[in-house]
Amino acid sequence: MILKNLITVLLHFGIAIGLIIISGHWVLGLYFYLFIIFLFFRMIPRKHVKGIQHLYNNEFDKAYNDFEKSYKLFDKYKFIDKFGFIFLLSMSDYTYRESALLNQAFICNKIGNKKEAEKLYEKILSINPKNRIARKVIESKK
Structure with missing residues (x-):
C-alpha cells in the first residue's frame, strides 16, 4: 500500500512539474494540472x-x-x-x-x-x- 501511495504522489508531482515545464508558465501548468485531476476524479x-x-x-x-x-x-x-x-x-x-x-x-x-x-x-x-x-x-x- 505504501508503494502505491508513493507512486501516486510521484505521479501527481511529475504531472504538475511536467505541465509547468511544457506550458512555460506556472499558472498555465497549474491550470492544466487541475483540469487533468478534475478529469480523472470526476469524469x-x-x-x-x-x-x-x-x-x-x-x-x-x-x-x-x-x-x-x-x-x-x-x-x-x-x-x-x-x-x-x-x-x-x-x-x-x-x-x-x-x-x-x-x-x-x-x-x-x-x-x-x-x-x-x-x-x-x-x-x-x-x-x-x-x-x-x-x-x-x-x-x-x-
Missing part, C-alpha cells in the same frame, strides 16, 4: 461520484443504481480499476468495484434487505479476499 468515475451524492442525500434507490452502473463500468475496464492509483490517481485502499459493492451492501442493510447485502459482501470477498469491511461483516454473521 471517469462520475456515476460513482453521483452515487455518493445520492447516498449523502438519503436517495437510496438512485444511489444504488449509480453504484451499480459504476460497478459495471469498472468491471468492464478492470485494468483501469486495478491500476487506479496510476490511471485515476487514486490513493484508496479499495478499488472502485469494491467501493461500489460496499456502498450497495450498505444501502441494502439500510433499507432492510439483509440477504442481498450478504450476497454483495460475498461478492466483494471474491474480488478481494483481504477486504476488511466485508470480512468483518461476514464474520459477525456467523
Whole structure:
C-alpha cells in the first residue's frame, strides 16, 4: 500500500512539474494540472461520484443504481480499476468495484434487505479476499 501511495504522489508531482515545464508558465501548468485531476476524479468515475451524492442525500434507490452502473463500468475496464492509483490517481485502499459493492451492501442493510447485502459482501470477498469491511461483516454473521 505504501508503494502505491508513493507512486501516486510521484505521479501527481511529475504531472504538475511536467505541465509547468511544457506550458512555460506556472499558472498555465497549474491550470492544466487541475483540469487533468478534475478529469480523472470526476469524469471517469462520475456515476460513482453521483452515487455518493445520492447516498449523502438519503436517495437510496438512485444511489444504488449509480453504484451499480459504476460497478459495471469498472468491471468492464478492470485494468483501469486495478491500476487506479496510476490511471485515476487514486490513493484508496479499495478499488472502485469494491467501493461500489460496499456502498450497495450498505444501502441494502439500510433499507432492510439483509440477504442481498450478504450476497454483495460475498461478492466483494471474491474480488478481494483481504477486504476488511466485508470480512468483518461476514464474520459477525456467523
